[in-house]
Amino acid sequence: MSALVEVRDLVKHFPITRGIVFQRKVGAVQAVDGVSFDVERGETLGIVGETGCGKSTTARLIMRLLKATSGEVRFEGQDITHLKGPALKAVRREMQMIFQDPYSSLNPRKTIGTIIAEPFVIHGLLEGKGERRSSVQSLMETVGLNPEHYNRYPHEFSGGQRQRIGVARALALKPKLLIADEPVSALDVSIQAQVINLLIDLQRKHDFSYLFIAHDLAVVAHISHRVAVMYLGRIVETADKSELFANPRHPYTQALLASVPVADPTKKSLKTLVDGDVPSPINPPSGCAFHTRCRYVMERCKTETPKLAEIGSQHQVACFLNEGTGRGA
Amino acid sequence: MSAQEPLLRVEDLRVEFSTEDGIVHAVDGISYEVQRGRTLGIVGESGSGKTVASLTTLGLTRTQGARVSGQILFEGRDLVALSDAELRAIRGNDIAMVFQDPLSSLHPFFKVGVQLIEAVRAHQDVSKQLARARAIELLGLVGIPDPSRRVDDYPHEFSGGMRQRAMIAMALANEPKLLIADEPTTALDVTVQAQILELMEQLQRELGMAIVIITHDLGVVAGLADDIAVMYAGRIVETTSAELLFSKPQHPYTWGLLKSIPRLEGSRDEALVPISGAPPSLINPPSGCHFHPRCPYAQPDHARIDPRLEPVPDEPDHHVACLLEADVRRRIWGELRAGRTPEEAMAVVGLPEARP
Amino acid sequence: MSRYIIRRLLWGVVLLIIVLALLFVMFRVLPTADPAKLRAGRLQSPKIIAEIRHNLGLDKSLLAQFWVYVKNLFLHFDLGYSYYSNAPVKELIFNRLPATLSLVLGGAIVWVVTGVGVGIVSARRAGSRLDRASMGTALVLVSAPEYWLGLIALYVFASDIGQVRIFPGAGSYIGLASDPVKWFESLILPWLVVASGTAAIYARLIRGSLIETMGEDYIRTARAKGLSERRVVLRHGLRSAINPIVTVLGLDIGVLLGSSVLVETVFNIPGIGRLNYVAITHADFPIVQGTVLVAALFIIVANIIVDIAYAFRDPRVRYS
Secondary structure, three states, rough: OOOEEEEEEEEEEEEEEOOOOOOOEEEEEEEEEEEEEOOOOOOOEEEOOOOOOOHHHHHHHHHHOOOOOOEEEEEEEEEOOOHHHHHHHHHHHEEEEEEEOOOOOOOOOOHHHHHHHHHHOOOOOOOOOHHHHHHHHHHHHOOOOOOHHHHHHHHHHHHHHHHHHHHHHHOOOOOOEEEEEOOOOHHHHHHHHHHHHHHHHHHHHHEEEEEEEEEEHHHHHOOOEEEEEEEEEEEEEEEEEEHHHHOOOHHHHHHHHOOOOOOOOOOOOOOOOOOOOOOOOOOOOOOOOOOOHHOOHEEEHHHHOOOOOEEOEEEEOOHHHHOOOOOOO | OOOOOOOEEEEEEEEEEEEEEEEEEEEEEEEEEEEEOOOOEEOOOOOHHHHHHHHOOOOOHHHHOEEEEEEEEEOOOOOHOOOOHHHHHHEEEOOEEEEHHHHHHHOOOOOOOHHHHHHOOOOOOOOOOOOHHHHHHHHHOOOOOOOOHHHOOOOOOOHHHHHHHHHHHHHOOOOOEEEEEOOOOOOOHHHHHOOOHHHHHHHHHHHOEEEEEEOOHHHHHHHHHEEEEEEOOOOEEEEEEEEHHHHHHOHHHHHHHHOOOOOOOOOOOOOOOOOOOOOOOOOOOOOOOHHHHHHOOHHHHHHOOOOOEEOOOOOEOOOOOOOOOOHHHHHHHHHHHHOOOHHHHHHHHHHOOOOO | OOOHHHHHHHHHHHHHHHHHHHHHHHHHHHHOOHHHHHHOOOOOOOHHHHHHHHHHHOOOOOHHHHHHHHHHHHHHHOOOOOOOOOOOOHHHHHHHHHHHHHHHHHHHHHHHHHHHHHHHHHHOOOOOOHHHHHHHHHHHHHOOHHHHHHHHHHHHHHHOOOOOOOOOOOOOOOOOOOOOHHHHHHHHHHHHHHHHHHHHHHHHHHHEEEEEEEHHHHHHHHHOOOOOOOHHHHHHHHHHHHHHHHHHHHHHHHHHOOOHHHHHHHHHHHHHHHHHHHHHHHHOOHHHOOOOOOOHHHHHHHHHHHHHHEEEEEEEEOOO
């Protein structure tokens, strides 16, 4: 049985134009530069990376909020890369998104009851007002909101509660895939845990898949089954969560893990294994995109691009250091 | 803490703002100290008052109509009582500040070098050439490559990490004795964050300045701070050395924070223990202990009595503002540390559960 | 950067030609008096009128007339001849231009200085009585029609008919070259009138813009460096806050250069505005075309200058 989502060689370039009278394309922001992965049913795939790595763009490509420059996205075996009209609408019922900013992702002029009911309205389901209302209220209960606050407006809720409203809206159509793009980054630390627990809980009950995108490694570590690390539009490493954190093989993954501040003063592990800032996706380095900051850089890395290769069960790395299973830094 | 006079001593600081919805009690009576050459981390979430407290140190809340009471003693002088002119002599000179977002905190229309030169010449009577040389030196000091060329670039031509380094360079222009850093790495990528924190540590060693770092990230203070003060709803609830805070925390809010942050090594099945509810409004803060509505261990009279910062028995440099008994607290933390939930911990310790 | 400028200039030329074409069509299509008949005056006979028409080139097709005009314009800078007086339009316009320029540019200086000054003071003391008084006065000045203000000014201050006779009255304009002092004196009242409404608008603009700018993070940084409040406001704050004014100033000057007729009439200043007005009543197309063209040129140039100035001010804009 095919995976729920299959992404193959997905590419998205945003053109940059210049010119006096007629604009011609002089370059491109290579936001996503050949990305392939699967999301299985009922699993959480975490995508982690820093600015400009292309994780948010990837999410939007899967949701078809953007059109891919090339490559394929398959959902439940069906190629959805070029779908249009009613066919696309039908697929969209199965995929929903939770956004980062709880303050701008809810229409301030609508009551939260209306907001949560919108998916029903758009897809023409649950015609009766009474039916809709009771569905919305049960959704509110599921995410931990008081169903009697149905007629309140977003500004009357706190950030954490607004995020729950977003989750309720996403769950309305019982989708198979939920894409969460930095769902807790804008929340206070003490509230983050509430929303993370809610998301884990919901998955246990309803068995949907998550594509969880974040820059916070610890959050991704907690919620994911498998993790993919992205750098400048490419995936550099994918593995089961525990395997990735115990045994990172790509120098970038190693640097990322070493950089995360640990809440333990006895382990002063703020070692910087990498220098400088992330290069711009407009002019990515040749060959391996990480070579400009890699402590193990070889001549080969500057000209050839490493491909994702399997080095263990479910563990893939795109790095020349790891050629041949088992070898590496 | 050492017996010598602290560089900065805050005594019962209160800061209020009048707004349309009522009076905001942003800072509700806090006291802390910063020693020379050491780093104090102030940890808190949004609405804790940590930013307002540090802005008030430099008098930067005066233009917003803040009403300030209490004392901020810097080398013995009370900054709250100083006039604007006297305070200006200290800003950017003895005490300097670094802010969260270097893109919006640097003027977009002026070159970085120009802004650095301005910082130097605000307090030193030197020629433009000398100031420019100093600016280039400072950029080199913070690790910006090719500083003599980059000094003529605009802020938007720097990357995020470089911009923050430039801000730090600007703050160091007059060799301050105290550097206040308000969420200096929150807007940065994690690999860049590590570089900036390492830079700050290195600069402290080389220049001997004290640092106050304000953040919501316990991981950041764990690595950088010698002492930590935890703030909640305008008050300091716990303050001690970094080692003690993480090994023997005494306040339920601190416990809540430590138990609710996800760790890299944790597994999915080890559920996070969130703190229920949300941070309170500062216009109408809860009566008595500000944390009691969210505290699993709260007793009925905690809503009436204001806890005061008191030393923990046998730990003289450890102060906590909590109405539970020290012994009870120690045992609860022992249970929580062993993996039990707050409810289980309470049962073991024998605390009556005040909530329905 | 130069690419940006070249692109703006090219668009400017295109716009100019479009304006010309529109003008041409408008004057031929709208019902107006027949200039040939007006020219003929008392000698109205079909033959003479037809002859005049031919002389003026009005019997050719619209496109041919347009082509002749454009050719003359770009090759010889010849704007044609007035139907009414047979004098070259170019001469007529350029004779009158200095007066209008004096009026408008002088007025501009007055309104910028006053507007920005009052705006800054209001912003710094937002909510105070001074602030409310100045914004209230601004409202009154903006609402008052220019010619009304002009007449009131004359009635109160003019040396010949006024109550408090301190300024020269209407009709006292003298060219700068002839007598600088009298030139300056004669323009004081007109400048004040021209500036009043716009100064009021600018004051409100700066006030709002400065209040907003002073809340920015980089202002906080400037204060944290220990800079004097004056430097913070004038160097850091005003630099950003003045943006809306830069955008609008070019437009205001450009538009005014083409439409200063009301003030020119009240104060009897021999400028382009009056020239245009008289030409319209005589259906004197070439003059009208010429003045509108000059006005359009001023506006387009002003726009381009503003855009370029904006790019110079904001270094982030330059690379687009």
